[in-house]
Amino acid sequence: MKTLVWVEHDNKSVKDATLATVTAASKLGEVHLLVAGAGCADVGAEAAKIAGVGKVHVADDAAYEHALAENVAPLIVDLMGHHDAILFPATTTGKNVAPRVAALLDVMQISDILSVEGDDTFTRPIYAGNAIATVQSSDAKKVITVRTTAFDKAAAEGGSAEVETISGTGDTGLSSFVGAELAKSERPELTSAAIVVSGGRALGSGEKFTEVIEPLADKLGAAVGASRAAVDAGYVPNDYQVGQTGKIVAPEVYIAIGISGAIQHLAGMKDSKTIIAINKDEDAPIFQVADIGLVGDLFKVVPELTEKL
Incomplete structure (x- = not known):
């Protein structure tokens, strides 16, 4: 089983959420990564060093600079011809892109998984985490978001994956990036702080x-x-x-x-x-x-x- 992991990054470096998602993907089979961005060659090189990764697909195009779901989703759908599952960290960006990919593939998304019980079976929280559901999917292609706090992070060093440059599907013209107001702090990031x-x-x-x-x-x-x-x-x-x-x-x-x-x-x-x-x-x-x-x-x-x- 070949799995594809969406790499969360800022066009400069890989974000920690990706490492836990790689761990989840490794429980399903061979792990490939997708780095989509603008001027993101360094991210691709960094991603190739993650332990347990077989291949890194790099799509470097201005259309992917801000990870707009309308532009990224068609690219992922093209790659799904050669992969059985796509995993996203359940972050703001991951939860934005994944549903559009699932809709384009006409499959049911499996959200916020806590564990991998088999090739088609997963656990996920329901009722605000007061109950854990075991879900089984019969879809040929799996679209999954991962609760990254439930999985250990893969080692950021030690891998030597092949890096493949792929051509993107470009700008769909459905949306455009207007601006972002980002909170800046000298303190650690909330989701990754010890x-x-x-x-x-x-x-x-x-x-x-x-x-x-x-x-x-x-x-x-x-x-x-x-x-x-x-x-x-x-x-x-x-x-x-x-x-x-x-x-x-x-x-x-x-x-x-x-x-x-x-x-x-x-x-x-x-x-x-x-x-x-x-x-x-x-x-x-x-x-x-x-x-x-x-x-x-x-x-x-x-x-x-x-x-x-």
């Missing part, structure tokens, strides 16, 4: 969020996250949100401060290796999943913790 410090609605304001959460995160070299309630209240931007409708994270350490532990939030972080919860409500649901729980006033406890680090 430590995440998250704050909830209990912080009361954006000023208090900054005052309490960020110094602790800086001391720990951690990424900053937030509950949906904190985002909806306007304390922090949307890209901080952890949860079912936000980002899925599984760091080594997840520190939840002033977060009650609603199902929506737990769905995004309960696979973390160690969960530390600080909340003044001893009955808060977050304590049911926490490895370490501290009942106390976050406005006293957290500054004291930060000071002692």
